[in-house]
Amino acid sequence: MELLFLGTGSGVPAKHRNVSSMMLKLLDERNALWLFDCGEATQQQILKTTIKPRKIEKIFITHMHGDHIFGLPGLLSSRAFQGGESAITIYGPKGIKQYVTMSLKLSQSHIRYGIRFVEIENEGIIFEDNQFLVTTKRLQHGIPSFGYRIVEKDREGELMADKLQAIGVPFGPMFGKLKKGETIVLEDGQEINGENFVGPKQKGRIVTILGDTKFSLKSIELAENADVLVHESTFIHSDMELAHSYNHSTNLEAVAVAQKAKASKLLLTHISARYLYADSKLMEKEAQTLFPNTFVMSDFTEVSIPLKRDEE
Template sequence: MELEFLGTGAGVPSKGRNLSSLALKLLNERNEIWLFDVGEATQQQILETTIRPRKINKIFITHLHGDHLFGLPGLLSSRSFQGGQTPLDLYGPRGIKRFVQTTLKLSDSHLTYKINYHELQAGGVIFEDQTFRVICGQLEHRIPCYGYRIEEKPHAGELLMEKLERFNVPNGPLLGQLKRGQEITLADGTVLRGTDFIGPSRPGRVVTILGDTRYCSESINLARQADVLVHESTLAHAEEKMAWQHYHSTSRQAAQVAVQAQVKRLLLNHISARYFGNSFYELLNDARKVFSNVYVVKDFDQIEVKFAPAEED
């Protein structure tokens, strides 16, 4: 599981930061890529990466402001040109379906795949299968805006091969049955129970990706004990009044959310163009006064979401 930042800027693009877009790469887990927001020129940013649009099968839009949305029609069209045939699930606030269908119709664009629209009107579970669950919650912004909590289901324990060595279990179906927790009988009549040879299950990872928001309680709820929290950090602490007026957060407020939610790592995103060059350190230093494990992301940063260390007996 890996996060790749395609755009980390706020409002308007700058030379150093494109507009909001973030890829959650689940290639090992599901051979899929999930995209969160599609700001203008996202597909141009993708050209600088190894991401293939046909691998993108879910897109989550936080809200309908242009800096999070204007790259969507172009990306959907390019997915057709680049061999995308499988259906795509599109999640976002009410109005996302009308926006996409209107732009495709007026531009006479035709897709080679089906879009399944999921318009959000309240918080709760919006996707779940055997490996992942996604929960959304409404944040506090000028227009309806959502944050997303991505929960990986627990991983089954590994087969303890060292413990099995003395039984000389042959490679093949018998090992597979043990891995599934089943009972097997060896050629000499020895009966082995799979549950006796499987290690403890490993908790899945949790990633929380928030849209634009003031400091609010729903941010904390969505981020509770997450391995990684991606939080907007439009302005520094000195501009807290301005952040409030424009329904945004400061880096220190993002750090306060991280502390209250007990997250493991905080990634600051959605950076105002006023913080160019090394001036982003103002954001970083403000946040570190509250929460230590914090990083200000840049375009094309790739962040691995690691499993928590196994607890020792």
């Protein structure tokens, strides 16, 4: 599981930052990609990576401001020419279906795959299967803006195949029984209890991705015990008054959310175009004085989210 930041700026594209978009790469987990927001020129950013748009399974839109959605019709249209045949689900605020369908209709774009829309009207669970649970809450912004909490369900421990082969267990159906914790009997009468050869459970990871927001208690709820919290940091804390006038957060307000939620890592994004590289490093350093595991993201930064085990 990795997070790849395709655009880390706010408002308008800049030379050093494109507008908002990030990809949650679940290639090992489900051979799929989940896209969060799709600002202008997201597909151009994708061309500079190894990402294959046909693997995009879900798109989550946090809110309807242009810097988060203007790239969506183009990406969907191009995906049809890039081998994308599998259906896609788009989650987002009310209006996202009308925006996408009208854009495609008026441009006479022909999509060969199905698009399912889930317009968020209530907080709570919006997706669940045997691997993942996704919940959402409404944040504090000028228009409806949502945050997403992605919870990976715990995995069963791995079978210690090397140890089994070392004591003479032949590879085959017996391995399947042992994986289930059953007891088998070898030809020499030796009994093998599968529970003794299955490693500890792999704890599921938690990733929280927030839309644009002022400091919000719901942000804390979404980020509780998250392995990674992605929080907007449009402004540095000395510009707090400006941040609040635009319904945005500062770097230190993002830190407060991470601290209260007991998150493990804080990734700051949605940086105002007024800040150049030196300013963003100052923003990062200021945040790290209070929450050391804080990092300001740049376009094309990729962050790995490793598995945890029970003993960790």
